[in-house]
Each structure stands twice: as structure tokens, then as C-alpha cells.
Amino acid sequence: MHEPLGPDDPLAPLPFNPYKGNRGIMRAWNALKYSIKGFRVAIREESAFRQELTLAAILVPIGVLVPVEPVERVLLLGSVMLVLIVELLNSSIENAVDRIGLERNELSGRAKDLGSAAVTVALLTCVMAWGLILVPRFGPALLHWLGMR
Structure with a gap:
């Protein structure tokens, strides 16, 4: 016979959650x-x-x-979507931290700073993707159009 799983056992079933009751199409x-x-x-x-x-x-x-090629289009559009995704996650972190308490706390500040850093990395990724894909292809024509060449 197996011993019953204790509450600290990672394989133990989770406690009942009334917010997780829907399945299938209703959940979606x-x-x-x-x-x-x-x-x-x-x-x-x-x-x-x-x-x-x-x-x-x-x-x-x-x-x-x-x-552009299809893969390049995915990189252009995906990098923009990545910025929105990371910003939504960062806002979630900020709201959760603020829910816990508004007083200054080193760990709360660190969580917010890390979320902000993640947004910055996503923005830099977007700039990098757009720059590496579009500048070699359209940079010379743009410079000519602007009268800078």
C-alpha cells in the first residue's frame, strides 16, 4: 500500500479552487x-x-x-508583439507588488526594476530586429529620398 500524500508533497492534488471549475469551451x-x-x-x-x-x-x-521574406516578417511583427507581452507582464508584477503594500521595500523595488529591465530588453530586441532587417535593405534608398546622399 502507498502512504497518503502529505500537503507538502509536490505530487499531492491541489486544494479545491472554486475559480477553476470550468472546463472545455466555457473555460476558453x-x-x-x-x-x-x-x-x-x-x-x-x-x-x-x-x-x-x-x-x-x-x-x-x-x-x-x-x-520582406516571411521569416523576416515574423521577426518584425513578433518583436512588436513581444514588447506588448512583456509590458503586460511588467504591469501585472507592478500591480501585484502594489497590492501587497505601497511602502518602500527593497524586494518590491527589485521586482519592479526587473520588470522594467525586461521591457527594455524587449524594446531593444524590437529595435535590433527592425534595424537588422530593414536598414540594409532600405537604408540607402531612405538616405537618398531624404537628400542625405
């Missing part, structure tokens, strides 16, 4: 509703997300229309 429907709610909150409450969403509104159509 509720997830979509929560995602839309999250987007609305991010747009309404997070100025950095609004700024990055504005950047995405400019870059995504360019990324769709610019004549």
Missing part, C-alpha cells in the same frame, strides 16, 4: 472575457502600454506591407 470563453478585460484595464490605466500600443499601431501595418 471565460479566458477570452478575462483577456478582453485585461486589455481594457491596460489601455485605461497603463500609460506605457498605451504608448507601446501606439507604436504597434504604426509598426504592425508597416511590418505587414514591407516587402
Whole structure:
């Protein structure tokens, strides 16, 4: 016979969670509703997300229309989406930390700083992808068009 699993055993079943009751299509429907709610909150409450969403509104159509290989298009568009994803996660961290307490705390500050650093890495990745793909291809023509060459 096997001994019953204790509460600290990683293989023990999780305690009942009333928020995890839906399965199948209802779970997917509720997830979509929560995602839309999250987007609305991010747009309404997070100025950095609004700024990055504005950047995405400019870059995504360019990324769709610019004549590049399919893999390059995925890198252009994916790097923009990465910025939005990381900003949403950073905002989640900031909100969770603020929920815990608004007083200054070294670990809270570190969590927020690390989230901010992640956004910066995502933005640099986006700049790098766009620069490495588009500058060699369109840089000379752009310089000529601007009268700088």
C-alpha cells in the first residue's frame, strides 16, 4: 500500500479552487472575457502600454506591407508583439507588488526594476530586429529620398 500524500508533497492534488471549475469551451470563453478585460484595464490605466500600443499601431501595418521574406516578417511583427507581452507582464508584477503594500521595500523595488529591465530588453530586441532587417535593405534608398546622399 502507498502512504497518503502529505500537503507538502509536490505530487499531492491541489486544494479545491472554486475559480477553476470550468472546463472545455466555457473555460476558453471565460479566458477570452478575462483577456478582453485585461486589455481594457491596460489601455485605461497603463500609460506605457498605451504608448507601446501606439507604436504597434504604426509598426504592425508597416511590418505587414514591407516587402520582406516571411521569416523576416515574423521577426518584425513578433518583436512588436513581444514588447506588448512583456509590458503586460511588467504591469501585472507592478500591480501585484502594489497590492501587497505601497511602502518602500527593497524586494518590491527589485521586482519592479526587473520588470522594467525586461521591457527594455524587449524594446531593444524590437529595435535590433527592425534595424537588422530593414536598414540594409532600405537604408540607402531612405538616405537618398531624404537628400542625405
